Structure formats: C-alpha cells, structure tokens
Amino acid sequence: MTRMIAGKRYYGKGVTIDEAEAREAKKLIKQIVGSGGISYVGDFLPILKLVDYNGVKKRVVELKEKIDAFIQGLVDEHRRKKGDPELADSMISHLLRLQESQPEDYSDFMIKGLVFVLLVAGTDTSSLALESIMANLLNNPEKLKKAQDEIDSVIGHDRLVEESDVSNLPYLQCIIFETLRLNTIVPLLVPHTSSADCNIGGYFVPRDTIVMVNAWAIHRDPELWEDPLSFNPKRFEGSGGEKQHKLILPFGLGRRTCPGATLAQRVMGWTLGLLIQCFDWKRVSKEEIDMREGRGTTMPKVVPLELMCKVRPLMEKLVPKD
Structure with a gap:
C-alpha cells in the first residue's frame, strides 16, 4: 500500500529504508485501528465532556496531530522531490499534478484524507486477514x-x-x-444511516438512524x-x-x-x-x-x-x- 500511495517501501532487503519513519508508520496504524472501537462515556453522559473523562479527547487530538504531521511529511517530500523517478508514479504524485490544474478540488486536506483512508483501511485489514488464513490452514x-x-x-x-x-x-x-x-x-461494518423510514428484522427504524451491521454474526x-x-x-x-x-x-x-x-x-x-x-x-x-x-x-x-x-x-x- 505504501508503494502505491507514496512510492515507498518500509520492508525488504536491499531497499533504502528510513527505519524511524517505518516504525512511526506502523505504530500510527496500530494506534488508529486500536482506538477506532472505543466507547466514550461522554457521548452518553454529556456532563463528563467538561472534564474529558479518562482523557479520551486528549488522546484522540494527539493522535490526530501525529497522523496529520506524518501524512503532510509524505506530501511535502513529494513536492521537494518532484521529478524523482521513484516517486513519479505514486498516488500522491498524481494528486499533486492534479492540484496544479485544479487547486480548488485537490487541496492538501483532500489529498491527506485520501491517503489516511487508504493506509488505515488497506494495511492492517489485509495483514490480519492473511494471519487468520495461515492460522486456519495450519490447523x-x-x-x-x-x-x-x-x-x-x-x-x-x-x-x-x-x-x-x-x-x-x-x-x-x-x-x-x-x-x-x-x-x-x-x-x-462502517456505520450507515437509514435514508428513509424502514423495517429491519421486524423492528421499525426511523429515517436518519445510525445502523450498525454485525457481519461477524451473519x-x-x-x-x-x-x-x-x-x-x-x-x-x-x-x-x-x-x-x-x-x-x-x-x-x-x-x-x-x-x-x-x-x-x-x-x-x-x-x-x-x-x-x-x-x-x-x-x-x-x-x-x-x-x-x-x-x-x-x-x-x-x-x-x-x-x-x-x-x-x-x-x-x-x-x-x-x-
């Protein structure tokens, strides 16, 4: 995924690897995925938001700043090394070229958002799936x-x-x-919102209700x-x-x-x-x-x-x- 997105390899013999950057990338992805399923009691007892119960908001803000700095670093590196053949065909390079002709549609904010989604959705998920596949086969x-x-x-x-x-x-x-x-x-699955009143499994679900699909149970x-x-x-x-x-x-x-x-x-x-x-x-x-x-x-x-x-x-x- 990092080769496609940023033209980089964080693994592999004979490849120039920034070990500190590689460690940071892997650490950030683990933190993002591990934090995604937490429950924040302040959503149920709003008064607790005044004191940031358990420091959840502080941790989320700190993680957001780390992610932004890491991805912005990738974007800035592509700008500095414009024309570098190793980075020329990466997703970020293509988006930066589009930014030159359509700056209002391809802002840094939009580019970083795409990179973030692909890194989070396409790395940890695939590696965990392969781990489960190999475990099943060896059993x-x-x-x-x-x-x-x-x-x-x-x-x-x-x-x-x-x-x-x-x-x-x-x-x-x-x-x-x-x-x-x-x-x-x-x-x-990723939360969905009902676009109209409907019935699901015999239950009435009003419009604009958040619907969670339990694929594991299905x-x-x-x-x-x-x-x-x-x-x-x-x-x-x-x-x-x-x-x-x-x-x-x-x-x-x-x-x-x-x-x-x-x-x-x-x-x-x-x-x-x-x-x-x-x-x-x-x-x-x-x-x-x-x-x-x-x-x-x-x-x-x-x-x-x-x-x-x-x-x-x-x-x-x-x-x-x-």
Whole structure:
C-alpha cells in the first residue's frame, strides 16, 4: 500500500529504508485501528465532556496531530522531490499534478484524507486477514496441501505465482472467502444511516438512524450456514458456491461497498499464493493455533501467529536462500 500511495517501501532487503519513519508508520496504524472501537462515556453522559473523562479527547487530538504531521511529511517530500523517478508514479504524485490544474478540488486536506483512508483501511485489514488464513490452514493441513497441489498443477515450479494467476486458482480464492466468513476482520461494518423510514428484522427504524451491521454474526448464523463454526473452503466451490458468495459481506454491499474489495482480494490472493508455493509450513507446537479474537475496529488474534517454514526443495532455484 505504501508503494502505491507514496512510492515507498518500509520492508525488504536491499531497499533504502528510513527505519524511524517505518516504525512511526506502523505504530500510527496500530494506534488508529486500536482506538477506532472505543466507547466514550461522554457521548452518553454529556456532563463528563467538561472534564474529558479518562482523557479520551486528549488522546484522540494527539493522535490526530501525529497522523496529520506524518501524512503532510509524505506530501511535502513529494513536492521537494518532484521529478524523482521513484516517486513519479505514486498516488500522491498524481494528486499533486492534479492540484496544479485544479487547486480548488485537490487541496492538501483532500489529498491527506485520501491517503489516511487508504493506509488505515488497506494495511492492517489485509495483514490480519492473511494471519487468520495461515492460522486456519495450519490447523487444517489437508486444506493447505490441497491449495499447494492446485498451485503446483496450474503454475508449476519454473516460475512464481503472478497477480494475474489468482483468478485461475479457484480453491485459493475459496480459502480466502471462507476465512473472511469465519474470521471477519471488520466485525461491525462502517456505520450507515437509514435514508428513509424502514423495517429491519421486524423492528421499525426511523429515517436518519445510525445502523450498525454485525457481519461477524451473519457469517456464523446457523440458519444461513451449515456447520458455521468449521473452516470449510469447499462451501464456496462450484455452482453451489455462488449462493454462498451472496451471503458474505466482509466488504459491505450495494452502493456503499468497500471500493478496495477487488484490490484486497488480489493482493491477498497473490501474497498467499506465493507463501504456499514457495514454502513448507508447520506449527511451532503440536497444539492447534489459538484462534481467539482480540478487541478493536479490526479483530487481531489474542495470541500473535508464530509458524515455522522452509523453502520447498522444488522452489530452491527461484527463492533466494538468504
């Protein structure tokens, strides 16, 4: 995401990395996501806003200032290095070029807002989803083997999986969909407001009411899913899987669906395909991986995932040993 947005890489051997900037970026994203799901009692007892109960407002303001300073730094760097080939094709560079011709439509405020949304929505969510996918596969090694066999059959051992290959790996996609169902990374979708009086589940909902959709509960509803607590990618296979696809909504539905859904699925599919193709994976112990979910706007694992891996013998010629 940072390569697309700012033309930067914060990870990777042989890449010039500002370690302090990388640490700050990762820290800010974790703070933003961790603060997104908090409840502020001042919203329910307004008198507490006079004293900033628990210092929530102070922390939010401090976080906002850090975020603004970080993203403004990225924008200013692009201005200073205008013409730098490494930054020329980044999203910020494109927006700054538009700012020159349409300054009223592409202010720094608007550019920073776009960068903020993409960094928050497109980084932590994807990494947590991949963590849950790998945890599920290591708890179900026969499914990992099936995915590996599919990649070997379709791609072979003479080249690495490319982004364009993801659409030709249906079982790999089923694994991703099943994880997004069982381990919904954003359990409560972005709040919506009813545009008119309506009835939802037998309840009258007046116009302009904030509506929260509990995707996590929908994805585990036994009336909608057979054996809903099991990890079963096969439920999304074939013609029967089309019906199941319509029942999951990790990215929302309709006009307000997440505009990054296609990008997220391709990035996760490509990354997962490479991990499975290039390495053999094992749990660090004989016990199943702990799948308990933590708190926050997104749901991290309570116990961070630890795995062991080694390069597959057939892939040694394509994967650097160091």
